[in-house]
Amino acid sequence: MRENEENGLPAGMAPEGKIEVPAGGLVLPDSEKGSLVNAWSLSLVGAVVVLTVLCTVWPDPYLEILRFLPGGLVVTFEVTVLSIICAIPLGLLTGLGRLSHNRIINLVASTYVEVIRGIPLLVQIFYIYYALAKFLQVSGLTSAVIAISFCYGAYMGEVFRAGIMAVPKGQIEASRSLGFNKVQTMLLVVLPQALRTIVPPVGNECIAMLKDTSLVSVMAMPDLMQFGRSFAAKSYLYFETYTVIALIYLIITLLLSKAVSILESRLNYYDKRK
């Protein structure tokens, strides 16, 4: 039996638990990692090189713009991180609500998704900050976090729902027949498996969220975009300022998308080995 197994292996495939190193110690690029020149690295290197060249060749406007921006970057990250912290639990609850057999919970969750998805984020921001100010007044940061997390909570709710539904029904049946109750089944069996499908799209939503925080500049929130607009309005250097702003958003987004793809490949570790 053992002999058969060893002989039956296709050429080039290592026995389980061993990493094959080709002769000569040369490690060929893993097909999963992709070659060195791909769209991602090209964009990142391009953006960094352009930004560096601009700042060294014409330090007068460009370096000055770059020095002006860090304060805005802090606010952008603050809004993004707080919104992610609020939106993910909201999305999970919404996703579970959409799958609930309780008609009232289901209706509430579905209505929330329908209503929020149908209103542009910019309108929501204006609504929470300026329109609702008549009844309750919240600070710019709070309004921004509420508006963005409510909006993305609805988007993520659909992602969570799809992820949970993608777990084979047999898993739930098996878990129930082993004596787990409904809550235990969801928490211990379904969600951990759903996570693998959920993480990449949720990561993408988070990146989209970071880009959408540029909308909060309408509330005079001093984020990256607002700093850029303020600088452009003062210096009349529209081309230079928005070039730098675009490059900075691009670099942040590319780094985050890499982080998401690394996370994704970690989660799919066992799938790939099959």
Add this chain to the structure above:
Amino acid sequence: MIRRLLCALLLPALLCSSAMAAEKLVVATNPEWPPMEFLDDNRNIVGYDVDMFKAVAAEAGMEAEFKMTAWDGIFAGIAAGNYDVIASAVTITPERQRAYAFTVPYYDVQQIVVLRKGNSASGFADLKGKVIGGQIGTTGVFVAQKSGVDMTIREYENVGLAMQDLLNERIDAVVCDSPVALYYANQKEGFSDQLTVAFRTEATESFGFVVRKDRKDLVERLNKGIEAVRAKGIEAKLIQKWLGE
């Protein structure tokens, strides 16, 4: 060369056919700066600048077509050639003069700081540690920044939103051109009973119409128009009508 010839041939023909139609200028304005320019109940762009520029253009033998434009980017638009003139309470500053051409000044203003009733301040120093709002890219914001006083400056899309936030007690003060501040503090319904003028800056600023740098000819024609409007007493009437002075 051919194009010029064609123009020379076609121009008289065109002029004759349209019964000597006046040259049309596309004029950008940001109608969120009452009473200089704003939208009336029928969504027409009205205000002092609008009437003033129409009179000036008429004296210079031209017609004006107003185009609603956001303030943020109004200068980028003229550089791109989207319109011929900006008539939108633009203060003549050395920085702007470097990039654009201005007509002679047509109106002088100061900056005024507006507070909620019951508060007082006699200068920027009294606003230390407070939050002051203004419209992004306006000289009011620049004056507050240059004052060197340690206060938070928030730059809004338009001055109306800043005034609204002042009423909502999210900010402590708003700085803007004197006609606009007086309009909100004395005239505008829903605002005038809750707002008060704190102080004015000493320095005066002058408004000018903005033209692209390579249109010196247009600047000269408009300057002559402004002169004529003044000589005929139209300017005084318009000031009386819109600014009540």
